[in-house]
Amino acid sequence: MREVKMENTHPRDPKKTYGLMELVKGTKPTVGLKPDKMVFTWPHVLIREMIIFVSVSALLLVAAFFIDAPLEAIANANLPPNPAKAPWYFLGLQELVSYSALVGGVVIPGLIVTVLILVPYLDRKKVGIGIWFAKERALANSLFMLFLVVMLILIIVGTFFRGPNWDFVVPWEAVKGH
Amino acid sequence: MDLKISAVKTYLNDVFRSIFRYGKMPRDAEGQSFAVFNNLFLHIHPxxxxxxxxxPTYTFGLGLISAVLFLVLIFTGVWLMFYYIPTVDEAYNRMLDLRSSTNFGFVLRNVHKWAAEAMVVFVILHMARVFFTGAYKPPREFNWVVGVFLLLLTFGLSFTGYLLPWDQLAFWAITVGTSIAGYVPVMGEDIRSFLLGGDIVGQEALIRFYVLHVVILPGLMLVLLGVHFWRIRKDGGLAHPSENEDASAGGGE
Amino acid sequence: MGYQDDAAAKSDVDRRSFLGSLGWLGVSISGLIAVVGNLLYLKPTVSYGPASRIVAGKPADFTVGAREVFENAQFALVREQDGFAAISLVCTHLRCTVRTSEAGFECPCHGSQYDRNGSITGGPAPEPLDWYKVGITPNGELEIDKTVKVSQGTYFNI
Structure with a gap:
């Protein structure tokens, strides 16, 4: 191999404060990045985004044609339904409110929001980033999973297991009763 | 004659290039770069x-799906506004009209409804994804906080929209929901009367929920979404295993 | 000489930062006033809802032991030996409308139960039902003022 001196092919301009350090093979800018781990946004990201956009819209349209949004009789303050239920995502709260309005309706939701906001300031150790259910984060992940499961159970109980007078009912029994 | 045609072509080309600087489908690395940083709408991406x-198994596209649902909701919501009237006398009739007489009215209402329900679900799933992948760790702490407020806004938008059909479901859900707010110590009743504009769920409550639902909350949502997306980029894209303290030990690709 | 110059420069910066802080203080106070003003604007002062004073009829229309429900005004007019009373039909739990029952009142939404005086006998209700002030109009008709609450057991006698 013949030695090529860089000073000969790319002579340094004495007025410049910077200079060519090295020549490498390749066609793409790779400054400061691991080249094999990066891909261009166009087309890799944008095509995926379009696919999701189109699929979501299509699914919604199909759902809209086959499942009607509920619409009951016109509002009437004199005819409370039995039971009166909040929107489904608040039924967990309503379940708690049925035990204690202050604790279930104010204290617990307030605590949930406060703790959620504080999460990244309480748990700052840089482990388990970018990995699903990392072993190092087993405790944090278990706690959050427990929180999600409890909320889900409360919502399911509020939605399906609460009948007239907010009494506990078993959904399949209620269907038989009608 | 030939000269004139080529002059016109050059002129039209100049006009085209004044709008689209790069002006051709990207075929090489340079073009792919220009596709993003020369385009206003794509410039939210790196x-x-x-x-x-x-x-796909890292994010499941959950955040993106939430954002798409929000766009769908804005579109269908604005379209529904052409027919909806936020008064106690008219609101329910307009629901019936949307269902029976307005062309494709039922489609817009149904899409709006199901997209809203789906958005609540997907925003929660997105939050769970971020938690389980430890993606809220420094430097992304603040974006998680922004995300919590986006979740609350999602609830607020869904809840305010719930009243607008003015049917029994709406009326009692909002009666019960706002009564829960009344249990907040000291300022509970103030919050309730601020939301309802009075002591009962009536005309004042309907117009307040309407304004919150179509202007105030979506406006806040757009601003916070802007911050959320911007922070993703400023915080170095999506969380990556190489950011771990012991990243030298390996990690994903 | 140089020393004095430095001192002058220093006090100059101090004055500047002092005025700066003053400016920020002014802006903050103005902002606070604006926020409070806007919130006060949204605080309802006029009630556009149903009338809060209801004329219920001649006292003679009600026999002792009667319990007449005024649906739209959401209260029940009660006549006992002691006189007249107006008991709210709004459940104190989550504001559903209660209905009359044999024992008193019950809420269909979440099962709160009250006796005939509106005291709690069961369910999640935290407080007894409200009692409204009962009065009489110049032409001798009963008038209920829903803006004034009275304590339980306050009966109105003619």
Whole structure:
């Protein structure tokens, strides 16, 4: 191999404060990045985004044609339904409110929001980033999973297991009763 | 004659290039870079992203799906506004009209309804994804906080929209829901009367929920979404295993 | 000489930062006033809802032991030996409308139960039902003022 001196092919301009350090093979800018781990946004990201956009819209349209949004009789303050239920995502709260309005309706939701906001300031150790259910984060992940499961159970109980007078009912029994 | 045609072509080309600077389908690395940083709408993206962030099993596209649902909701919501009247006398009739007489009215209402329900679900799933992948760790702490407020806004939008059909479901859900707010110590009743504009769920409550639902909350949502997306880029894209303290030990691709 | 110059420069910066802080203080106070003003604007002062004073009829229309429900005004007019009373039909739990029952009142939404005086006998209700002030109009008709609450057991006698 013949030695090529860089000073000969790319002579340094004495007025410049910077200079060519090295020549490498390749066609793409790779400054400061691991080249094999990066891909261009166009087309890799944008095509995926379009696919999701189109699929979501299509699914919604199909759902809209086959499942009607509920619409009951016109509002009437004199005819409370039995039971009166909040929107489904608040039924967990309503379940708690049925035990204690202050604790279930104010204290617990307030605590949930406060703790959620504080999460990244309480748990700052840089482990388990970018990995699903990392072993190092087993405790944090278990706690959050427990929180999600409890909320889900409360919502399911509020939605399906609460009948007239907010009494506990078993959904399949209620269907038989009608 | 030939000269004139070529002059016109050059002129038209100049006009085209004044709008689209790069003006051709990207075929090489340079073009792919220009596709992003020369385009206003694509400029929310970086030019390049890690392969890891594109793995379908990493994000499941949950955040993106939430954002798409929000766009769908804005579109269908604005369209519904052409017919909806936020008064106690008219609101329910307009629901019936949408269902029976308005062309494709039922489609817009149904899409709006199901997209809203789906958005609540997907925003929660997106939050769970971020938690379980430890993606809220420094430097992304603040974006998690922004995300919590986006979740609260999602609830607020869904809840305020719930009243607008003015049917029994709406009326009692909002009666019960706002009564829960009344249990807040000291300022509970103030919050309730601020939301309802009075002591009962009536005309004042309907117009307040309407304004919150179509202007105030979506406006806040757009601003916070802007911050949320911007922070993703400023915080170095999606969380990547190479950011771990012991990243030298390996990690994903 | 140089020393004095430095001192002058220093006090100059101090004055500047002092005025700066003053400016920020002014802006903050103005902002606070604006926020409070806007919130006060949204605080309802006029009630556009149903009338809060209801004329219920001649006292003679009600026999002792009667319990007449005024649906739209959401109260029940009660006549006992002691006189007249107006008991709210709004459940104190989550404001559903209660209905009359044999024992008193019950809420269909979440099962709160009250006796005939509106005291709690069961369910999640935290407080007894409200009692409204009962009065009489110049032409001798009963008038209920829903803006004035009275304590339980306050009966109105003619």
């Amino acid at each position: 030019v390049k992203v890690t392969r890891h962030s594109l793995k």
